[in-house]
Amino acid sequence: MENKRRRVPALAPEERREALIAATIPLLHEHGVDVSTRQIAQAAGVAEGTIFGVFETKSSLVVCSVIKGLDPQPTVDALAAIDPALPLRDRMAQAADLVHGRFAENAQLMTAARALIIGQRDGNTALQLADNRSRLHAAITGVIAADGAQLRRTPAAVASLLLLFCGANTYGPFGDPDNFSGEETASLLLDGLLIRRGTH
Known part of the structure; x- marks a missing residue:
């Protein structure tokens, strides 16, 4: 009889840990924190008990x-x-497209992260997510910084506004990602909403 479960070769503990995490991430996108250890084991091609040889609990695997x-x-x-040689508008449009794409791709994971933080009072996850936000904010600030003299707000403040809009557009009840390209987002931030006569 054919064994339907995909077998994987024996791995060192750290390799096994990384393999289980890699198998779990797509399942979190699909099922959120309700993913079962059975589903994880099947995706990783291991026996369910193997998970607990590497992680103390399912929760610790999910958090990682x-x-x-x-x-x-x-x-x-x-x-x-x-x-960096591109005009500011073009750089901001590209940045907005990248951020929108990241947020849309990880919407389910963000929901899972919030569930962990709220449901389990997981301070470590909260700190890690705060660090993620800081790194992303710094990278966007870097995209804008060279043209800071053209802006009424600091590059860091503009980066915050870009993140705020992209986040609300992805997760908020009034969001409509399909109708806000990176170019449109850059235009909203740089030009506002007023039509200025005699300009394009």
Whole structure:
């Protein structure tokens, strides 16, 4: 009889830990914190008991997976790669597209993170998420900083507004991500909403 469970080779404890986290992240996107250890074991191709040989509880695995899944480094790297020679408007549009994409992709993970923080009073997760926000904010500030003299607010304040709008547009009850491209977001932040006669 064919064994339907995908078997994986024996791994060192740290490798097993990383493999379980990698298997759990997509399940958190789909199921949130209600994912079961059985689902995780099947996705990882291991026996369910293997999980508890590496993690003390399902909750500890979920916490580690949420933190890993929400690591902003790929977005931070992409923001750093934006061509600094581009006009400010174009740089901000690219930054807004990257942030919108990150928020949309991780919406379920953010919900899971909030559930962990509120339901389990997980201060460590709260601190990690605060650090993630700081890193993302610093990266966006870096995209804007060279043209700070053109702005009524500091580059850091403009970065906060960009994050605020992208977050509300992704998670808020009045959000409409499909109708707000990065270009539109940059225009809202730089030009406001008034039509100025004689300008484009």
